Amino acid sequence: MPPAGEAGGLSLHLLHRWSALLALVLLGSAAWQALAEAATRKAAVALLVLLAVQLALGALTVISGFSLWLAIAHGVCAAALLAALASLLRR
16 A cells, blocks of 8 residues: 555556557557558558557656656657647648
8 A cells, every 4th residue: 555645646647558558559559550551551561660659668767766867858759749640630
């Protein structure tokens, strides 16, 4: 049981993990399907690579004890993921 006052933070942390897993499945599935078409292949590959990098950065952030630089890189990668998704949807 977490110390008093930390239960909300723990809940938020677990919510982030579960929503990240859902995003990984949904975005990974969409990117995988987009690989079949030449017009969307580059954006799909970018999305898959960024998903893998985002997963690694998220795990490393937790393992490192929430290193500021890894957390920043995790946020920047999230923005790049959004851009890759927008590029995929635009095609």
